Every structure is written in structure tokens, then in C-alpha cells.
Amino acid sequence: MKMLNVGCGTVYHPDWVNADLVPAASGIMRLDVTDSWPFEAETFDVVYSSHVLEHLYPEQASHFMSEARRVLRPGGTIRLAVPDLERIARGYLRSLAEARRRRNAEAEANYDWMVLELLDQMVRRCPGGKMAEFLFRWDLPNEPFILERIGLEAKRFFDEKDAFREVVRQIHIHRSGRPLAVFGAGSLGERIAGWLKEFGYDVDFFLDNDTTKHGERREGIPVLPPSHAHEAFVIVASSWRDEIRRQLLEMGLTEPDDFVCFFQTALPAGTTGSSQEAGFHGELHRWMYDSFSLSRLLERHGFEKIAACSAFSSRIPDFDKYELDVVNGKVRKPDSLFMEASKPANG
Secondary structure, three states: OOEEEEOOOOOOOOOOEEEEOOOOOOOOEEOOOOOOOOOOOOOEEEEEEEOOHHHOOHHHHHHHHHHHHHHEEEEEEEEEEEEEHHHHHHHHHHHHHHHHHHOOHHHHHHHHHHHHHHHHHHHOOOOOHHHHHHHOOOOOOOHHHHHHHHOHHHHHHHHHHHHHHHHHHHHHHHOOOOOEEEEOOOHHHHHHHHHHHHOOOOOOEEEOOOHHHOOOEEOOEEEEOHHHHHHOEEEEOOOOHHHHHHHHHHOOOOOOOOEEEOOOOOOOOOOOOOOOOOHHHHHOOOOOEOHHHHHHHHHHOOOEEEEEEOOOOOOOOOHHHHOOOEEOOEEOOOOEEEEEEEOOOOO
């Protein structure tokens, strides 16, 4: 079988032809789904796409369906996953009723989260939007609810908060009255400095290898050259973590007595799936679907045998072994509507 994964993002399998506007790895081809797809007609037995359609305007989604049908062989299968508008709407109404009834922190947090699921990715003005801010709250009373809603997407944020708590523990053990420095004067370093302040730790200075930043102030904190690392207990908070770690070891510092590395695992909400629109705009939702509207869209483009399914079921042979929708027995995006359809056997 020949299978196409459209808008694969960071979720792909070598048995498939994997394509995305911004390829995340070598071997992934570049594909803008709003243009003509660079494949001959009737090339593939399967077209799969997860969390791409909602990033397209309706007319672009119509083009997507036309191209998917064109490249499928007669009898071929299309499998789509999108955020489930009906499930989100029902969850919002339930959480609204519960918040009115209970008025406690957990019920109100559940309500706030469901409002974000409905609106944030349609109106946000910065990467991650209000969803990321919510997930990074230290007083979050409803982590189990959010994990049930969006699964692995949330777990990355929660793991990052656990990693930061380990940084705080190492500061408490090893700092010994020294100044506190964050190596990395970028957005991550600034975020870590803000978190440290919430925990009662003031960062004395940033360190950075970029000489153009030396002498600047970030959030009122001066940026100094790496040579000042000997003066402080250092938290490495940078995407260049491994290189900086080697640099500090070569300078004679030891880990964790003199420095600790922050292990970032989270990405802004919306960036772990498809990157069909480059940069921040790839996070925005331009339309939403329920089982009725998605079924009607497939029907209008000549597909048949249209049916909703689960993350664990598929008419695609051995689909589970590719771990595109389910990873280690857990649904990657539990908020999804999964739907499959077939191109008529007569073409």
C-alpha cells in the first residue's frame, strides 16, 4: 500500500509519504495543501490528515478534499482527525452548569478551560495564547480534567512544570548564598526568571553567548558574558542546552554543584501537530467541524462509506502499528473527531 500523511508535523512514520508546509525532519516533503498537490492522480491507497482542516478556510478545505480525492486510487480510504466541535460545545455547557452549581475552584477552572477550547485558537494574538498561560499556572486545580480533554498536548506542559520544580530543589540544595544566574537571555530564559520570582528567587543576571545582548537588560535584569558564570549558581534555560552544558563543564564548573539544566518539554499549544501555516498563524483555527458538517463535506466531494470511528479503529490495514493517533495505548489528541470515507471503486 502507498499511504500519504498530509500535514504530519512531528508525527510521522517511515512507511508513509509524509508531507508538511514546514518539514520537521529530513525525509518529510514540503507541501502547501492550499496549492495543487504534486502527485499524479490515483497514486495513494490512503490519505491521512490529523488536525489540519481546522486551520483552513472553508474554501481551502474544499480544495483539500478535491486534491485528496484526486490522488486516491478507486476504493482508497481517507482518514481525518479534527477537533470535535460538538464534543467541545457539550463540554462547555456541562462545565457552565457545574460552575453555576458548585462555584468552587475546580469547577470554575473546568469552565475557564472549556471557554478557551472554544475560542482561544480562533482569537489568540501570540503563540500559545491564553491556553499556554492557563497550562503554566502553578495553582492549576484541574490537571486531570485537562489531561482527559487534550491528553499528551497537556502532559508536555505539566512535565515542564515538574522539571522546573526540580530546578528549584537544586537551587535550594546547591546555591549556598551565591548570586543566581540564568544562562539564556531569550524567551525561555525570561520565562524561567519569571517563574523563579514567583517562587521567591530573584535572578541577579542573565548569561548569553550572543555578544550583541551583553549590556542589555531583560525584565530589568542585566545580560553578561559567560565568563561571569563562576560568580553564580547557574540555571541553563536555552534551546542550546547541551552545547552550553559542555561549555560550562569546560570552564571547570560541575553539575549540579555549580549549575543545573532546565529540561524543556513543552511547546506552545497548537504547535505539536501540523504546521500547515508557517509560524504563529499555523496555530489559528479558521473553521470547526462536527460529525455532521465533516460528513457533509466528504459527501459533497464524492466520498462514500462515510463513518465516524475511534482512535483505536480503522479500515486501514494495521493502522494501529503506525502510532499516528494512539501512542502506547493512549490517544494522542482525545478531543478529536475521527472520520473515514472511501473513494468510490468506480473512481
